[in-house]
Amino acid sequence: MAASPLKRWARSEAVNGYLMISPTLIYAILLLAAPLVTLVAYSFFTDGYLVVIPEFTTANYSQAWSDPIFRAILTRSVIVSALVTLVTVVLAFPIAYFISFHVPATKKSRWLFLITIPFWTSYLIRVFQWKVILNYNGVINSILTGLGITDHPLQMLNSIGAISITLAHAYAPFAILPIFVSLEKIDRSLLEAGLDLGENRLMTFWRVTLPLAMPGVIGAVMIVFIPTIGDYVTPELIGGGKLPMVANVIYQQLLKIDNKPLGSAMAISAMLVVAAVALLFLFLNRRFLRGSK
Amino acid sequence: MKFSSLKGYAFLYLVFLYAPIVLLPVFAFNSGTIIAFPLKGFTLDWFRDLFANQTLGLALKNSLIIAVSTSILSTTLGVFAARAGTRFKFPGKPGVMGLIMLPLVLPEIIIASSLLVVLLAVGMPLSLFTVILGHTLMATPYAIAVLNAAFSSLDRSLEEAAYDLGETKWSTFRLIILPLVTPGIISSALMSFTISLDEFIVAFSLAGKETTLPIYIFSQLRFPKQIPMIMALGTCLVVASIVLLATAEYFRRRGLAKTGAKDTGGFL
Numbered sequence: 001m002a003a004s005p006l007k008r009w010a011r012s013e014a015v016n017g018y019l020m021i022s023p024t025l026i027y028a029i030l031l032l033a034a035p036l037v038t039l040v041a042y043s044f045f046t047d048g049y050l051v052v053i054p055e056f057t058t059a060n061y062s063q064a065w066s067d068p069i070f071r072a073i074l075t076r077s078v079i080v081s082a083l084v085t086l087v088t089v090v091l092a093f094p095i096a097y098f099i100s101f102h103v104p105a106t107k108k109s110r111w112l113f114l115i116t117i118p119f120w121t122s123y124l125i126r127v128f129q130w131k132v133i134l135n136y137n138g139v140i141n142s143i144l145t146g147l148g149i150t151d152h153p154l155q156m157l158n159s160i161g162a163i164s165i166t167l168a169h170a171y172a173p174f175a176i177l178p179i180f181v182s183l184e185k186i187d188r189s190l191l192e193a194g195l196d197l198g199e200n201r202l203m204t205f206w207r208v209t210l211p212l213a214m215p216g217v218i219g220a221v222m223i224v225f226i227p228t229i230g231d232y233v234t235p236e237l238i239g240g241g242k243l244p245m246v247a248n249v250i251y252q253q254l255l256k257i258d259n260k261p262l263g264s265a266m267a268i269s270a271m272l273v274v275a276a277v278a279l280l281f282l283f284l285n286r287r288f289l290r291g292s293k
Numbered sequence: 294m295k296f297s298s299l300k301g302y303a304f305l306y307l308v309f310l311y312a313p314i315v316l317l318p319v320f321a322f323n324s325g326t327i328i329a330f331p332l333k334g335f336t337l338d339w340f341r342d343l344f345a346n347q348t349l350g351l352a353l354k355n356s357l358i359i360a361v362s363t364s365i366l367s368t369t370l371g372v373f374a375a376r377a378g379t380r381f382k383f384p385g386k387p388g389v390m391g392l393i394m395l396p397l398v399l400p401e402i403i404i405a406s407s408l409l410v411v412l413l414a415v416g417m418p419l420s421l422f423t424v425i426l427g428h429t430l431m432a433t434p435y436a437i438a439v440l441n442a443a444f445s446s447l448d449r450s451l452e453e454a455a456y457d458l459g460e461t462k463w464s465t466f467r468l469i470i471l472p473l474v475t476p477g478i479i480s481s482a483l484m485s486f487t488i489s490l491d492e493f494i495v496a497f498s499l500a501g502k503e504t505t506l507p508i509y510i511f512s513q514l515r516f517p518k519q520i521p522m523i524m525a526l527g528t529c530l531v532v533a534s535i536v537l538l539a540t541a542e543y544f545r546r547r548g549l550a551k552t553g554a555k556d557t558g559g560f561l
Contacts, residue, residue, distance in 0.1 A: 013381050013382055013383065014381070014382070014383040014384060015383075016381055017377050017380075017381030017382065017383030017386070018377075018383055020373055020376055020377035020380070020381060021373060021374055021377035021378070021383075021389060021393075022373075023369075023370060023373045024370040024371070024373045024374040024377075024393055024433065024437075025374075025389055025392070025393065027370055027429070027430070027433070028392050028393045028395075028430070028433075029392075031408065031426055031427075031429075031430045032392065032395060032396065032404075032407075032430055033392060034411060035407035035408050035410065035411040036403075036407050038407065038410055038411045038414060039403075039406065039407040039410055039411075042410055052414075091306065091309075094299060094302050094303075094306075095302075095303055095306050097299070098299045098300070098302070098303045099303075102297070102299060102300070109546075113538075113542055114307070115307075115310065116538075117534075117535060117538060118310045118311060118313070118314055120487055120491075120534045120537075120538055121314060121491075121527075121530060121531045121534050121535075122491055122507070122510070122527060122530045122531075122534075123491055123493065123507075124491075124493055124507050124510050124511055124514070125317070125510065125523065125526075125527040125530065126313050126314070128514055128523070129312075129313030129314070129316055129317065129527075130313060132313075132316060132320070132328050133312065133313065133316070135328075135329070137327070137329040138329065139312075139316065139330065142329065142330035142331075143330075146330070169309065169310070169313065172310060222398065223398065226398050226399075226400060227398065227399075227400050227401065229400055230400020230401055230402040230403060231400075231401075231402075232401075232402055232493075232494045232497075233493060233494070233511070237514060246402075247400070247401075247402035247494070250402055250406055251402065251405075251406075251494075251498070254406050254409060254410070254498075255409075255498065260410055260413075263406065264406070264410060267402070267403055267406050267407070270400070270403075271400070271403055274400070
């Protein structure tokens with residue numbers, strides 16, 4: 001009694017897998033893939049007043065890229081994101097190392113919990129609190145003048161540095177967790193072997209621990225760099241609106257000025273720049289990712 | 294553990310992480326109208342303002358509607374994806390999972406603008422419903438990450454035993470699998486809820502004339518007079534999210550204990 005081909009087909013693992021994933025997949029196609037394709041299409045369409053005319057043009061891209069203000073904003077966004085990524089990852093690495101190598105196994109998840117709590121509290125309010133801390137009459141200036149270190153409060157807001165610190169704070173757990181995971185995977189006997197073979201602690205760290213942790217570091221760089229470039233809130237609140245980043249101009253074009261094709265072209269341009277920088281970074285670090293299993 | 298410079302650094306890092314949050318109650322209970330040191334005196338006025346504020350109440354109600362819907366939708370979608378991802382092999386799986394997980398790494402402004410463009414193109418009016426659609430898209434990858442852990446620690450032989458004992462596919466799922474992954478489902482639901490409650494830019498773009506809690510907060514941050522009340526609001530939100538997180542963490546650990554898996558720690 002052989003099963004009919006149809007029945008066998010219906011029982012196959014592939015079909016079951018697709019059936020099972022189909023609700024989520026359809027949702028992602030309708031609300032993620034289709035909108036992204038529309039965004040790309042719009043970026044090549046012509047803007048009529050209040051309507052979008054489906055006529056192919058590259059004018060949006062040439063308009064965006066020939067605009068010195070847009071270029072400056074895009075450059076600033078990349079610089080800020082790179083700076084944020086550097087600060088976040090450099091600050092995060094010792095913490096991940098500390099939790100992985102120095103905290104007893106039973107307390108590790110408690111430490112990770114401690115680090116993720118601030119991340120789950122209101123993003124807007126967290127960003128605003130940095131304004132409170134860095135303000136002219138803010139916390140840091142109160143401490144400095146209170147201790148008599150300086151008479152003139154420092155002007156810290158509305159700067160790229162202030163934006164970077166705020167974002168570095170916001171993305172801290174995103175950097176710590178991937179690095180922690182890759183450090184956890186390191187076979188501790190390799191470190192002992194390094195020490196046994198006459199390397200000192202520093203050299204063992206440099207030649208064994210760090211290369212093995214690189215996949216996590218690279219993951220951390222990606223997961224901080226890519227979303228940071230699209231941040232809207234921090235440039236608005238901490239930069240005082242005077243240092244807009246690319247998300248602010250995209251938002252303005254799409255909603256305030258209502259030039260959807262130009263806004264779409266800017267969004268796609270920003271995404272391409274992010275992807276290019278990310279791919280370049282991955283390419284430069286390819287030896288750490290090769291054959292890691 | 295003896296004192297080490299690494300431990301000292303870890304302590305300073307925690308100060309950096311917690312400074313903005315610790316300052317919230319400091320200014321929320323301070324009677325001065327300007328957010329600056331030195332502090333004036335103790336007051337509960339800002340909390341009184343907070344609870345009397347009707348616009349805020351409406352924004353909170355909207356946010357709760359969105360967050361609860363998002364939580365249910367994204368956890369449901371997450372269950373399908375996590376079950377498919379951990380149990381079945383099918384061609385094109387990495388690509389399919391990659392697409393579903395993409396919002397995790399996509400800049401939020403890209404999600405917001407692409408959804409906005411397409412919703413306006415198909416003529417769907419912007420409302421709380423469109424925000425729910427956007428938030429579900431964003432929260433689903435997080436839900437899948439949590440649920441993957443729950444589903445992958447399932448022992449396949451339990452399921453096979455149920456089939457051998459005559460249970461159907463559906464009754465096996467209901468009687469065996471669901472109870473084992475319930476803690477994962479609860480922690481995924483709480484996490485999606487928290488993500489949605491806090492999300493700003495997608496809500497800002499897709500809410501139309503409606504107001505959500507973050508949209509309200511953003512609009513008030515421009516007015517120095519309103520800041521002390523926002524500090525009080527922030528304090529309440531911190532307390533609420535710590536309670537939610539502790540609950541999620543409790544269920545996550547219980548889930549791991551139930552299936553006998555090793556605790557690998559962390560949410561992400």
